[in-house]
Amino acid sequence: MRFIDSHVHLCEYPDHIPSLNLARSLEMMLLSSGVNQVSSMRTLEIARDEPSLVRAFLGVHPSKAERGDSLEWFEVALREATGAGELGLDPKYSEISPKSPQMTTFTRQLEAVERAGKPVQVHSRGAEKQCLEALSSYGVERVLLHWFQGEADLKEAEDRGYFVSFGPALLHSKRLQRMASSLDPAFVLAESDGPVAFTSLGEAGGPSIVPTVVFKLAELWKMSFSEAEERLLRSGLGYLDISGKT
Numbered sequence: 135m136r137f138i139d140s141h142v143h144l145c146e147y148p149d150h151i152p153s154l155n156l157a158r159s160l161e162m163m164l165l166s167s168g169v170n171q172v173s174s175m176r177t178l179e180i181a182r183d184e185p186s187l188v189r190a191f192l193g194v195h196p197s198k199a200e201r202g203d204s205l206e207w208f209e210v211a212l213r214e215a216t217g218a219g220e221l222g223l224d225p226k227y228s229e230i231s232p233k234s235p236q237m238t239t240f241t242r243q244l245e246a247v248e249r250a251g252k253p254v255q256v257h258s259r260g261a262e263k264q265c266l267e268a269l270s271s272y273g274v275e276r277v278l279l280h281w282f283q284g285e286a287d288l289k290e291a292e293d294r295g296y297f298v299s300f301g302p303a304l305l306h307s308k309r310l311q312r313m314a315s316s317l318d319p320a321f322v323l324a325e326s327d328g329p330v331a332f333t334s335l336g337e338a339g340g341p342s343i344v345p346t347v348v349f350k351l352a353e354l355w356k357m358s359f360s361e362a363e364e365r366l367l368r369s370g371l372g373y374l375d376i377s378g379k380t
């Protein structure tokens with residue numbers, strides 16, 4: 135294995151097979167996240183069919199959180215999954231307050247993740263502080279702050295030993311470039327967040343962008359592509375808590 139796309143949504147593609155073929159040819163492992171029960175269960179199926187290529191993460195995305203959500207399926211399905219995600223908070227979708235659906239859906243999932251002892255992928259756009267605060271109440275060990283944009287909160291995340299992933303926006307965002315440069319590569323991962331499309335790059339998102347993100351990180355860290363590749367693979371395996379033959 136050479137690469138890990140640490141955050142992609144295979145279920146959101148009309149056809150995910152081309153992404154699997156691409157990942158196979160690039161020797162890339164895909165950490166695929168669900169956004170609700172249906173896509174999470176489908177993600178488990180894909181991972182079952184392709185165990186060497188795909189690892190399943192299950193969760194309810196903040197855009198899908200609803201009052202009275204039953205999360206029983208989540209705790210049960212999490213036993214088979216590699217980890218939890220995509221879950222978190224985002225004020226773009228609905229208000230966030232201690233008893234809001236977003237907050238209760240997030241914290242109830244974190245409770246289950248703590249019990250399961252599995253890694254989690256957190257969506258924190260616009261709610262970085264609230265996510266860090268909520269996370270501090272749970273004994274969740276391996277946290278990936280996916281596409282984290284909270285420059286002011288980066289030090290806190292770093293001090294806690296959280297992982298941070300960077301996607302295609304790293305190629306043009308000076309803020310993300312500053313953040314990535316300042317981090318210890320041992321806690322950085324690359325991601326596509328596919329199939330989200332990045333129109334500024336003129337192409338649809340997907341795992342094919344990951345080597346370009348690795349290239350950008352190598353440039354920021356002033357190291358060769360192969361060294362960045364190797365360090366990112368190591369941090370990804372550390373996040374998954376597997377040694378992994380490469």
Ligand SMILES: [Zn+2]
Nearest residue numbers: 141143220327
């Ligand atoms: Zn995502």
